[in-house]
Amino acid sequence: MNFSNVSTICPYCGCGCGMILQTIDQEIINTLPSKSNPINEGKLCIKGWNVHDFVVSSQRATQPLIRKDGDLKEVSWNEVLEYVAKELMRIKDQYGPDSIAFMSSAKCTNEENFLFQKLARAVVGTNNVDHCARL
């Protein structure tokens, strides 16, 4: 029997609620809100409460996918990055920079978000930058 309680921070939004993931034999089976964490004081939202379910969900994408002839196909990271870069350039040239939006994440580091908006503003030339917490 290998049961453990792992203290961590909710991966969803920028609030950073404290949570405890309970595992049996390396499998995450339950989520509990941390009571001593001053941010959430023993409470969570519905997303936080269900963290343990999505980690092991069979619906998670584990590889980049591109839709080819109507079907999603698994492709390599190299292929997908090249495809995205080419398409972004094409759309920008054809419709202008403001036809593109950059969706960042409240759970990225400040530095990552800084780089992301820099890419949007300096490379692509748009102020269309937003993040997941507003979706």
Added chain:
Amino acid sequence: MSEKIAKHVSELLKQGKIEAFIGLKEQQGSKHIIPHIYTDGDNLDGFYTGFNEGADAKRYPLVKTLFHISKRYPEARLGILARGCDERGLKELYKWNQLNTEQVVTVGLACSKELAEFCECYKPYPDEFVEGEKVPGVDSERVKKVSALEEPERLKFWLDKFSRCIKCYGCRNICPMCFCKECSLEEMEFIETGKIPPENPIFHLTRAVHMAGRCIDCGLCEEACPVDIPLRILYKKVNNIIMDHYSYRPGFGEEKSPLNILGSRPDENNS
């Protein structure tokens, strides 16, 4: 002062009377208090001892944790830190054939007067305890106050409170007595799933009816509610109704709930 419990747990583990003990731990550095499973009697590092400090004792659904482990390891003998409410939870789970008495060794803890008053708890101690002192049970003033409201005001009181619900399901998720595989709160026929706010008061009444004769009044639901809905008043109230009509209090005695309609097989009876 909680050295007594730590010593007792250490002995139980060393003597092989239990394989694991479900308690609390104070994490080094962060000082966060989290549930913890101790398996080595010589290593109780961080064993949390502040059980009775203040009314905001860090209480977790330890019984539910034990329940999860026992589902995976039905043979394992498990020790558990048990306050009055934890013990009530265990007893009720035995009665509902969800746990086997043979599997569980409780290490009792009597609650402080302060906590008993905060909980308005009618039995703030388990039958046997290693630590703490017996303080008298407390009647619920909150229930009396809300029950005394004139009907229109009472309706307004509850609809007002329920209207704040964000349907996080925290009250159900944390509840040691919520063990159903399929929950009515996720059934399209009762509750429109995927829609917020939930229908008022259907969502709360559905849960209240299901807790009648089952809720052991631990109060973990109310503590988990992000919008401070006084859930404990609601469930204390439904239990009072069960008490008045059927003389049944969940978590007490050997007798099963009057709502045990189907009965069970002889091999399932372990209380």
